[in-house]
Amino acid sequence: MISFALRRDIVRTHQVLAEKIKINCTVNSEPRTLQAFPMERLLDVLREQLSLTGTKEGCGEGECGACTVIIDGQIVNSCLVPMAQVQGCDIKTIEGIAPSETQLHAVQQAFIEHGGAQCGICTPGMIIAAVNLLEKYPNPTEAEIRHGLAGNLCRCTGYMKIFESVVRAVEG
Amino acid sequence: MRAFIPAYQLISPSKLNEVLDLLSRPNDSWKPFAGGTDLMVLLEAGKLPHKNYVNIWNLKELRGIEVTHDQVILGALTTYTEVQNHPVLQAEFPMLCEAARETGGIAIQNRGTLGGNIVNASPAADSPPALLAYDAELELISKAGERRIPYARFHRGYKQMDIRADELLRAIRLPRLTGGLTHYYRKVGTRKAQAISKTCFAATGKIDHDQVSHLRIALGSVAPIPLRCFETEAALLNQPLNNDSTEAAASTFAKEISPIDDIRSSRDYRLQVSINLLRDFLDRLAAS
Numbered sequence: 001m002i003s004f005a006l007r008r009d010i011v012r013t014h015q016v017l018a019e020k021i022k023i024n025c026t027v028n029s030e031p032r033t034l035q036a037f038p039m040e041r042l043l044d045v046l047r048e049q050l051s052l053t054g055t056k057e058g059c060g061e062g063e064c065g066a067c068t069v070i071i072d073g074q075i076v077n078s079c080l081v082p083m084a085q086v087q088g089c090d091i092k093t094i095e096g097i098a099p100s101e102t103q104l105h106a107v108q109q110a111f112i113e114h115g116g117a118q119c120g121i122c123t124p125g126m127i128i129a130a131v132n133l134l135e136k137y138p139n140p141t142e143a144e145i146r147h148g149l150a151g152n153l154c155r156c157t158g159y160m161k162i163f164e165s166v167v168r169a170v171e172g
Numbered sequence: 173m174r175a176f177i178p179a180y181q182l183i184s185p186s187k188l189n190e191v192l193d194l195l196s197r198p199n200d201s202w203k204p205f206a207g208g209t210d211l212m213v214l215l216e217a218g219k220l221p222h223k224n225y226v227n228i229w230n231l232k233e234l235r236g237i238e239v240t241h242d243q244v245i246l247g248a249l250t251t252y253t254e255v256q257n258h259p260v261l262q263a264e265f266p267m268l269c270e271a272a273r274e275t276g277g278i279a280i281q282n283r284g285t286l287g288g289n290i291v292n293a294s295p296a297a298d299s300p301p302a303l304l305a306y307d308a309e310l311e312l313i314s315k316a317g318e319r320r321i322p323y324a325r326f327h328r329g330y331k332q333m334d335i336r337a338d339e340l341l342r343a344i345r346l347p348r349l350t351g352g353l354t355h356y357y358r359k360v361g362t363r364k365a366q367a368i369s370k371t372c373f374a375a376t377g378k379i380d381h382d383q384v385s386h387l388r389i390a391l392g393s394v395a396p397i398p399l400r401c402f403e404t405e406a407a408l409l410n411q412p413l414n415n416d417s418t419e420a421a422a423s424t425f426a427k428e429i430s431p432i433d434d435i436r437s438s439r440d441y442r443l444q445v446s447i448n449l450l451r452d453f454l455d456r457l458a459a460s
Contacts, residue, residue: 018181039180039215039225061213062280063366074253074282080212081283082205084182085229129278150365151277 025089027052028096038084043067045083046093054094054124058153065152068125069093075132075151094124097131107131107169116165118156126152130166140170175218184227188234188313194226196315196338204228204340206249209276209284210292234287234342237261242348245311248287248341252299253278255286264350267302267357267374274298274359277366287341290323293331293397296436298359300327300398301374303344304390305355311343320345327397353378353386354460356453360445362436369393370437373449377457384408384457393436394429394446403428404450413458418451425450 020035027050036045046052046069058066060079067078070092097105107130110116117123126149133140133148140148145166154162182205185191194202205211205225214220228234229249238245239260246255252272255261262269275298276284289297290310300323308323312335323344326334335341353376361367372392378385387409389401404425411417431442 017178037177037180038182038184038227039177041212041216060216062209062276065277065279068279075279076283077209077279079216080208080280082182082208082212082227084184084227085208087184147365148278151279153366 021084023083023087025086025091027091028093034083036083038082040083041079042069042081042083042086042091043078046078046091052093052095056121056124058121058125063153064122065125065129066122068128068152070128070132073132073135075129092128094128097127105131106172107134107166110165110169111162114165114168115161116158118154118158118161122152122154122156126154126162130169133166134170138170142167145170175215175220179223180215180220181224182227183225184230186230188231191226191228191231192313192315192338192340195340200337202226203337206288207251207283207285209280210288210294228340234340244346244348246286246344246346248290248343249285250287250344252276252281252284252286255299256281264348265302265306265346267305267355267376268299268346270357271299271302271359271372271374274361286344290326290344291333291335291341293327293333295330295395295397295399296369296372296393297398298369298372298392301372301390301392302357303346304398304400305374305376305388306346306350307388309345309347310341311345312339313342314339318342324400330396332397350376354457356456358449358452360449368436371431371442371446371449373446373453375453377453377460379413379457379460382412383410384413385410389425389450389453391429391446394431394442396430399429401425401428408454413454418454421454422447422450 018037021038023034023036025032043057046055055069055078056066058064062077062080068075069078071089107127129149129152137144202224203222205227234249235247237250237258244260252275255272256269286299289299303323309320310323310326312319321334356375359372360370369392371394375389377387387405389404391399404421407421407424408417429446431439433439
C-alpha cells in the first residue's frame with residue numbers, strides 16, 4: 001500500500017518535470033534543430049548530442065575557460081549557458097575555427113609550431129579566446145593578449161608558450 | 173552531486189508583461205534567470221533548490237544604456253562588457269568600468285549582468301561598492317507599478333534585499349554628478365585575473381576650501397552586505413584632512429566594517445588591508 005504522502009510526492013515530482021524544447025540555432029555555420037531540456041548546459045549538448053567533443057569540461061563553474069565557445073561573436077563559458085538561451089544563436093566551437101578541411105587557423109598553426117599545447121584540455125578554450133581576441137583586435141598589444149587569455153587556466157602551467165603562440169600568430 | 177536537469181523549468185516569455193505575470197504568482201513559484209553566471213554554478217553543484225525559472229535574457233526592456241542630461245540609466249541586463257565599452261561610463265563613472273573589468277574573465281563579462289550582480293547579493297561582488305559610491309538608484313517594476321529606491325538602502329542583511337518576489341530589477345540609475353570628484357577603486361584578490369575579492373574598496377571625494385565637501389566610501393567582502401560606510405563618511409565630512417581626522421576616521425572605519433575569516437582570507441588581513449586602502453584614498457584625496 002503506497003502511503004498518501006509518498007503518492008503526493010510522486011505526483012508533485014511528475015508535475016515539475018520540464019519537457020524538452022525545440023531549439024533552432026547555428027553551430028559552426030550549419031543550421032541545427034535540437035531537442036533539449038531548457039536548463040541543459042550548452043556544453044553537454046555540444047559534446048553528447050552533436051559529438052563536438054573538442055569543447056572540454058574543466059571546472060564546470062566558469063573559472064577555467066576550457067569550455068569556451070563563441071556565441072554571436074562573443075566568447076562564453078558553455079558550462080554556464082542553458083539551452084533555452086541559445087534559441088536563434090550563432091555558435092562556433094573549436095571544430096569550426098579552421099577555414100577549411102586542409103588549412104588550420106593561424107592561431108591553431110602557431111600553437112602546433114610553438115608548443116602551445118601540453119596535455120590539451122585547456123587548448124581549445126585558449127585557441128577560441130585567442131581567435132576571438134584577434135577578431136576584435138587584429139594587432140593586440142602584449143597586455144591585450146594577456147587580458148584576452150586571463151579567463152583561461154592551464155593546469156600544466158604552460159602559459160608562456162601559449163602566450164608566445166598567440167604573439168607568433170599575430171606576427172604571421 | 174549534479175542536479176537532475178529535467179526537474180528544472182526555464183521558460184522564455186517574449187514580453188515583459190508575461191514575465192511580471194509569472195513573478196506575481198503565489199508562493200514565489202517563479203524566479204528570474206538572467207546571465208546564469210551564478211545560478212548555473214549552483215545548478216551544477218546540486219545547490220539550486222528552487223526549480224522554476226523565467227528566462228529574462230532576451231527582454232529588450234531590461235537592456236541598453238540610456239544617457240539623459242542628468243542620469244545614466246543602465247538596463248539590469250547590461251553586461252560587464254557593455255559597461256566597460258561605454259564612453260560616458262568611462263569618462264564619468266570610471267570605477268564602475270574598472271569593477272566590470274575585474275569581475276571574472278571576458279567570457280563571464282560577456283554574460284554576467286549588472287542587475288544579476290546586485291540581486292545575487294554576494295557581499296564579495298565587485299560592482300556594488302562602485303554603485304554605492306556613485307549614489308546609484310534602483311528601478312523596480314512589478315504588475316503593481318514601478319518604484320525607485322536608493323541602492324544604499326537595498327541590501328538589508330546577508331542575501332536580504334528590499335525587493336518583493338513579484339518585483340523585477342529593471343534598471344540602475346546613476347546621477348551624473350561626478351565632475352571634479354576624486355575616484356578611488358581597489359580590488360584585492362589572490363590573483364590578477366579571475367579572483368574573488370578579499371576586500372574591495374570604492375570611494376569618491378572632494379575637497380573645497382580645505383574641507384571634505386563630498387565623501388562616499390563603500391566596500392565589498394568586509395560585511396554581510398556590500399557596505400556603504402556612513403559613519404566613516406560622517407567622521408570626515410566638513411573636516412580638514414590631517415593626521416587627527418585621518419586617525420579618527422580610521423578608528424571609526426575599523427568598527428564599522430566587520431570582516432570575517434573564510435576560505436578566501438582572514439579577518440585580520442581584511443581589516444588591515446581595508447584600513448590601508450582608506451588611508452591611501454585619503455592621501456590621494458588630500459593631494460587632489
